[in-house]
Structure formats: structure tokens, C-alpha cells
Amino acid sequence: MPEDVPVKGLRRMELRSNDPAGSAEHYRSLFGWIVMPADDGTLRCWVGDRLAALIRRPADWETPGWHPVLGGRPTALLTDPAGVTATLDPGRVRHGPWAPPPRHGEPCWIxxxxxxxxxxYWSRQLGWSLRAGTDIKPFALFDAADDTGTRAIAGRLLVDEATAAQVGASWMCYLAATDITLVTDTAVAGGATLLIEPREVPTGVIAAIADPYGTVCTLLEDPIGWGGAWS
Structure with a gap:
């Protein structure tokens, strides 16, 4: 992809976990992921024919949690001034506003x-532009454009210093859930913590959970496309 063409979505999400097998089993119970061990020791988690996530142990210098792998650019690790990272991968985009609508258990927003x-930093590195998303002032949208139009590709939420110090600056991973109440009930029964009960927000109906190992993700119920209402 030429450097002046915007990045249009994800190859996959990467979950860096100190217990990869336990994490894979937890999310398999929620979403029915097909979990396949690879020769390099990683666990590749599929929804049908699309790779949803890769789970592995973090390197010594890496922080456990979700990490986006964006498609269509030469391999690179990006780190913004706040220390938030993303990986670029030259392969095709599987998840995003130009990809097929997300199915149960697939990444559906970041x-x-x-x-x-x-x-x-992110606009310059990824070819994105920023616009206000709602009347919620700390929130904005990153857009990507091509000759078919401009589409929302990611959100940006400014949090206060105390929150950032507690949870760290990061990319929040959203996963599609056909029945959000069933998924949250199953997650809690499996040792997760329900942080935000299902509620309506501008994106759609969301909930947030911390899995048994402390990694947080947001669920988005039955999104019609990438980003739910933003699509």
C-alpha cells in the first residue's frame, strides 16, 4: 500500500496474556472461537475463515493486554508520544469499515x-483525519477515505490523568456479541468482572468486562457494520 493511502482496518487483534491457554479458553467459551496452536507457540483464534485474534505471552518489554495489528503497510511498530503502540502488517485487512460486517466474536471497533x-501522530502515521464524533467533547472519530468515500475507522477518548495512571493509555478492543447479556453472564460465570452493564450509547448497546486475567474489552451488540452506529 502506498504511504499516502490510509490504513483501512485490522489484520487482527493481538492479546498479550501471561496465560495464553487460559485466555483462549475464556474467550472460546464466550464466542465459540476456533483456537489453533501455531508452530511459533501462539494461539490463533478464528471466527469462520477470519482470524479474530492471536494470543501469546508478552515479551519482557511489552504490556499485557489487547494490541491492534493494522493491515496494508510494511511491517513496523508504531509508538505514540504517550507510549501507545500499534503494529503495521503488509497483509490484507480482515476487519474494518471496508471489510464484511463483523460476526459474533470478531473485532468490530477500536x-x-x-x-x-x-x-x-496517528493521523500522520496512518493517513487518518480527526472529526468530532458526538457532543461528548473528549470523544472524536478517526476517519479514513478512498474514492468510495470517508468512513469512521476508530474512536479516540480523552481520559483524565488519574484514569490514565490507573488503567494506562491503550487501544480499547471492541468485540461483536449477538446477545450481549448472554455473553456478559457467561463471562462472569467464568471468572470475569462486569465493569459496565449493557447500556445504550451512541455506538450502540455496549458492555465492558475484565477477563479473569484483568484484560478489559468492550462488547458491542449485533453491530450492523464496523463501529456499529458509526458505520
């Missing part, structure tokens, strides 16, 4: 949570 305004 949101940059940060106390610092690093918008210029």
Missing part, C-alpha cells in the same frame, strides 16, 4: 484511550 492529545 478506540484510543489516552490522557494526551496524540491525534497528529
Amino acid at each position: 478506540e484510543l484511550m489516552t490522557a494526551d492529545t496524540t491525534d497528529d
